[in-house]
Amino acid sequence: MSEIVIRHAELRDLDALRQINAQPEVYHNTLQIPHPSLEMWQERMQNPPAGLKHLVACINDVVAGHLVLSVEPNPRRSHVATFGLSVCGQYRNRGVASALMQAMVDLCDNWLRIERIELTVFVDNEPGVTVYRKFGFEIEGTGKNYALRNGQLVDAYFMARFRPV
Template sequence: MTSDPLQSEPLEIRIRHVRAVDAPSIAEIMNARHVNLGTQRFPYHPDTSIASRIADDPAKFKLVAEMGGRIAGYGELETWPDRPRLRHGAEIDMVATHPDFRGFGIGAALLGEMIDLADRWLQVSRLQLFVWDGNARAIALYERFGFVTEGRLRKFVFVDGQYRDAFIMARLLQDAR
């Protein structure tokens, strides 16, 4: 995209569930370099893997953020309804912004909506996530929403030619209230 979507006045961010027709935009997000670096995604994804990633799954909420009529970001909240002793927990499995829309509040909007789902609709009292050491942008975002680092996983993931540590971060509802 060449034009700044916020050039005139701030555009509204609209969150909704992903649809099959969103696949090409989701592919652009998944194939973006900043997403490859921050997640477990590869630089190339076949269409079938994108289609299965966004397919309906009763245990997952798969959200897109729209801005100016375009898909600006994608987020997944994974729940564990079939694991009775973990049912109070859930995981932010993905927050990723389209390369044309970074820094416009898309990550915050998606994360805020997933937290709202967890807190106010799903009876989730522990939200967790994994983030790679050095992903300052994501860590700042998570801290802003009350996530706390619980531990370091050493050489957890292979990223662009090197092993990297990961952090597990979590947000307990009791601390957020």
């Protein structure tokens, strides 16, 4: 199996990120909408808000996954980060999500002084919930009718992980 390399996303990754997030199996489990434009991704990558980090997982120099980490800008919540994760369909079940999660947890625990990492995941996204639990995330609650997906309102779990003491 090829090695997974994690690095910061670069402008050359724009089209790969757009294509990954245009896959129905990806936007089905995120808050993205279908048909993301290249211009939207250019804006996200060229003018990121403060505290935003884009990581990519590459296999043989091909972008296979993407994680966006956002450190909360409010001083009273500067110990908190949230993130979103997507993996290209053809690279699922190859450790891409776990490699991105490991890099993100290391960044938060050892470099950014993050004490709490939060996420929201649809309740029927069992692979997502499984990988998040693997990295110490726990379900804190459920948001009923949290988001619209394929014309239906669906529930989501609120999960969090605290930095080990």
